Structure formats: structure tokens, C-alpha cells
Amino acid sequence: MSRFSHARALLTGSGLATLALLSSLNTARADSAVLARGEYLARASDCEACHTAPGGVPFAGGRAFNVPGMGVLYSSNITPDPKHGIGKWTDEEFTRSVREGISPGWKHLYPAMPYPAYARMSPAEVKDLRAWLATVPKSANTPPANRLRFPFSIRAIMIGWNLLNGPRSSYPDDPSKSAEWNRGRTLVEGPGHCADCHSPRTLTSGLSTSRAFAGNTINGLRAYNITPDRTSGIGGWTDEALAQYLATGHADGHGTASADMAEVITYSLRHLTPGDIRAMVTYLRDLKPVASDDAPAPSRVIVSNNGTVPQNTRGGRLFVSACAGCHLADGSGRQTPYANIAGARSLSANDGHNLIRIIMDGSSLTTRDGSTHAMPGFAGGGYSRKDLTDITSFVMTHFTEATPSEAALNKAMDAK
Numbered sequence: 378m379s380r381f382s383h384a385r386a387l388l389t390g391s392g393l394a395t396l397a398l399l400s401s402l403n404t405a406r407a408d409s410a411v412l413a414r415g416e417y418l419a420r421a422s423d424c425e426a427c428h429t430a431p432g433g434v435p436f437a438g439g440r441a442f443n444v445p446g447m448g449v450l451y452s453s454n455i456t457p458d459p460k461h462g463i464g465k466w467t468d469e470e471f472t473r474s475v476r477e478g479i480s481p482g483w484k485h486l487y488p489a490m491p492y493p494a495y496a497r498m499s500p501a502e503v504k505d506l507r508a509w510l511a512t513v514p515k516s517a518n519t520p521p522a523n524r525l526r527f528p529f530s531i532r533a534i535m536i537g538w539n540l541l542n543g544p545r546s547s548y549p550d551d552p553s554k555s556a557e558w559n560r561g562r563t564l565v566e567g568p569g570h571c572a573d574c575h576s577p578r579t580l581t582s583g584l585s586t587s588r589a590f591a592g593n594t595i596n597g598l599r600a601y602n603i604t605p606d607r608t609s610g611i612g613g614w615t616d617e618a619l620a621q622y623l624a625t626g627h628a629d630g631h632g633t634a635s636a637d638m639a640e641v642i643t644y645s646l647r648h649l650t651p652g653d654i655r656a657m658v659t660y661l662r663d664l665k666p667v668a669s670d671d672a673p674a675p676s677r678v679i680v681s682n683n684g685t686v687p688q689n690t691r692g693g694r695l696f697v698s699a700c701a702g703c704h705l706a707d708g709s710g711r712q713t714p715y716a717n718i719a720g721a722r723s724l725s726a727n728d729g730h731n732l733i734r735i736i737m738d739g740s741s742l743t744t745r746d747g748s749t750h751a752m753p754g755f756a757g758g759g760y761s762r763k764d765l766t767d768i769t770s771f772v773m774t775h776f777t778e779a780t781p782s783e784a785a786l787n788k789a790m791d792a793k
Contacts, residue, residue, distance in 0.1 A: 415509030418502055420648035422495065422568040424510075426640045428452045430520075437462075437516035442489045443596070448525035450489045458515040463507075471507045472500050477544055478535065485535035487523075488582065493543030497567030542583030554663075557652075561660025564653055569645070574600040574637065591667040597792040598636050598734055599727045602669040605662055609672035616658050624654045626742045626750075627714055632721020633750070635735050639742035647745045674725035674779035679707040692771030695764055699755065700772075708776055715742075715750040724772060725779035730789040733769040737790065762790060 419425070430439035430452075438454035456462040463471060466481060474480040478492035486492060495503070528534060547567075550559040565571045576584045577593045585591075592602040592609075604610040611619060618628040626634040626642035634642050646654070686706045688694045703716045710716030718724065723731040739754030755765060766786045773779040 411505050412509050415505035418506045420645055423645040426644040428455050434516040436513050437518035439520040447529045450523050451520040454518050456513055456516045457511045461517045461519050468504045472503045475503050485532045491570040491573045493545050494570035496544040497547050499547050541581050557656045557659045561656035564657050565660050575603050588667055592669045592671055599731050604664045604667045606666040606668050609669040619658050620654050630720040632718050633715045635740035639740050643743040671727040673722045674777045676720050676777050692767035695768045696771050725777035728785040729769050729773050729781050733786050733789050
């Protein structure tokens with residue numbers, strides 16, 4: 378072989394090796410991009426919150442959902458375990474399950490799984506989500522069997538439900554709206570499935586379109602009106618406060634997210650980009666204002682840093698001993714802004730229903746920086762029912778102009 382031929386062979390071999398290396402790097406980048414998109418969609422869709430039992434393995438299922446009139450549903454295992462999870466499912470089977478509510482074996486899902494909203498995601502997006510789920514740790518957990526009343530125990534009835542209520546499909550951008558509005562609609566109506574908690578249900582348990590986002594009671598708590606109605610919705614919030622609340626779970630003058638909404642912050646919204654949060658605010662602002670009957674009572678103006686709490690009532694004395702150490706007399710909070718309860722809707726809305734449930738059960742949320750802010754529950758901690766209703770009544774009358782009803786508070790204590 379001549380020197381020229383030998384050199385050319387070396388260059389050719391080197392070039393092929395370089396091309397192979399570049400191809401491998403491009404494939405790795407493509408795979409990394411798919412997984413990043415899939416993880417982001419999983420966070421936006423709040424998959425972990427619903428598919429994780431309290432104290433259980435993430436995504437291994439088993440969380441109970443008590444559906445009034447139907448019974449109890451348990452979320453499924455969506456880890457890549459081949460026997461107990463979705464490890465053997467094809468991409469097409471997973472996509473059909475997420476977008477149409479039909480799992481392998483013609484198993485129709487119940488609408489506790491918000492597939493009518495997830496249908497707003499494209500098949501390609503759902504496949505990205507599946508690709509990321511394939512990377513989470515496997516679990517052999519087998520969730521309990523659903524406990525449903527007849528005829529809801531017959532899955533085939535979901536065929537009729539789907540004809541009446543969904544699933545929907547992905548939709549093109551509205552050219553008359555901004556790119557930010559369209560992105561917000563995609564997030565709110567699609568993976569975020571905000572309507573599933575914040576919209577009332579019809580007689581067939583479908584989501585109401587006439588009162589969309591006007592509030593609903595779910596899991597024994599009120600998911601408040603998030604339409605732009607100024608009295609009972611978010612019409613009085615600034616864009617900055619709403620964005621801060623969605624991104625962090627707290628906004629001064631509006632309190633801190635708790636219970637189910639705190640879970641949404643923890644598992645979903647805190648992971649979204651600032652641009653996506655702004656897009657959601659833009660879309661929510663443009664919804665049709667709808668009035669609801671759960672508007673909060675006006676807040677009372679309490680002198681800041683005034684350490685005096687009226688103790689002429691039993692509830693006032695209990696508040697001083699159990700609550701004022703964290704929340705202070707004016708509600709401004711001592712250790713953290715998340716303890717600031719001044720202006721929080723739960724202090725007076727819906728007859729104090731959410732407030733007493735939070736006092737009983739407690740709440741916690743995790744912020745973007747990974748820190749967790751928790752309020753302990755007081756039920757079973759040596760406090761009687763009378764103690765808890767008295768504390769709630771004091772909070773409502775001290776911080777707002779509400780007129781609490783002991784009967785309503787007792788009813789709320791028993792709600793599930």
C-alpha cells in the first residue's frame with residue numbers, strides 16, 4: 378500500500394469513528410431531551426401525588442379515593458415493574474390508557490384518572506412521559522381492589538360515560554389569542570387538569586361547562602372558585618400574587634396553600650418554569666367570571682405587631698396557647714412567611730369548612746428550594762371537638778367579619 382493510500386485509509390477510519398461518536402452523542406442528547414420532556418410532563422400532570430399511597434413508594438399506586446355515591450377507588454402502580462406495574466405495556470397501550478381511559482385488556486378506567494384532560498396532550502407527549510416513567514424505580518406493590526357499589530363496579534358502564542363526558546382531544550392553538558394564552562390553556566385544561574377539582578360535577582359526574590372553575594367540594598374540602606369573579610373568585614388578586622401562589626404555595630394577603638392544593642404545589646406546580654406559571658395566570662384571567670356562594674367574609678384590619686390577643690373567650694385563650702406562637706396575634710407569622718394567615722380565604726369562606734379541617738388534620742407543602750413547611754394537626758392531640766370548634770370560631774371572628782355556626786363546623790368535622 379502506498380503512503381497516500383495508507384494515509385487515506387487512516388483518515389477514512391478516523392472519520393468513520395468520529396461520525397459514529399457524533400451519532401452516539403446525538404442519540405444520547407435526543408434521549409436526554411425525551412426524558413427531560415417526559416419528566417416535566419409528569420410533574421405538570423401531577424402523576425406522583427395520585428399514584429403514591431401515604432408513606433408508600435412513589436408511583437407504586439394504592440392511594441385511596443373516596444368517590445361519593447360510588448365507593449373507594451385505588452390508584453394503580455405505574456412503575457416499570459413488568460408484573461405489577463406497566464413494564465410490559467407498549468407505548469401505544471400506555472397512550473390509549475392516558476388519553477382515552479382504556480388500559481390493556483379493554484379495561485375502562487374511572488374518571489378519578491383525569492384522562493379527558495390528559496387527552497389534550499399529544500400522543501408524542503404521552504410517549505415522552507412514558508419514557509421517563511420507565512426510569513423510575515420498579516415496585517412490586519399491588520394496590521387494593523376497588524370497593525365500588527353496583528352498578529359502578531361494572532367497568533363497561535364507562536363506555537356510556539365517555540360518550541357523554543369525554544374524553545376530549547388535543548386542540549390547535551387559537552390564532553386570535555397570544556402564544557402565552559395558548560400555552561396557559563394547554564397547561565390548565567390539559568396536564569394540569571385544574572377543572573377536575575375546581576369545577577362542579579353534573580348529574581352524570583361529568584365536569585360542568587356552564588360553571589367551569591367556579592369551585593367544587595372534593596375529598597371533604599372546598600376547592601375554591603378560580604374564575605376572575607371579583608367577589609368569590611380570583612378577580613381581586615394581582616397577577617404577581619397569583620403567580621407567586623401557584624409557584625410557591627404562598628402569597629401575602631392570601632395565605633398559604635393547604636391540603637390538596639399544597640400537594641399540587643409540592644408535586645407539580647413548583648416544578649414548572651416561571652414562563653409556564655405566567656401563562657397559566659394569563660389563561661385563568663381570561664376565563665368567564667362565575668359567581669359562587671362560597672365567597673369569603675371581609676378581613677378585619679388588625680394592627681401589625683400588636684401582640685395582644687383578646688382572651689375573653691374560650692377560643693381566644695386556646696388560640697393563644699396553641700396557635701399564636703406560630704401565627705402571631707395579627708396573623709403575620711413568626712418563623713416563616715408560610716405561617717402568615719392574614720387574608721387567607723380559608724379563614725372565613727364556606728362557613729369555615731376548610732379551616733376546621735386544616736386545624737384538625739394539619740397540612741404541609743414543599744417549596745422550590747426543597748424546604749418543607751408544615752402545620753401539625755390538632756385532632757387527637759388532647760383537644761376535644763369543642764376545643765377545635767372554639768378555636769375555629771375565634772380565628773374566624775378575630776381575623777374576619779364572619780359569623781361562624783357551631784352546627785356547620787361540627788358538620789365539617791365529620792366530612793370526608
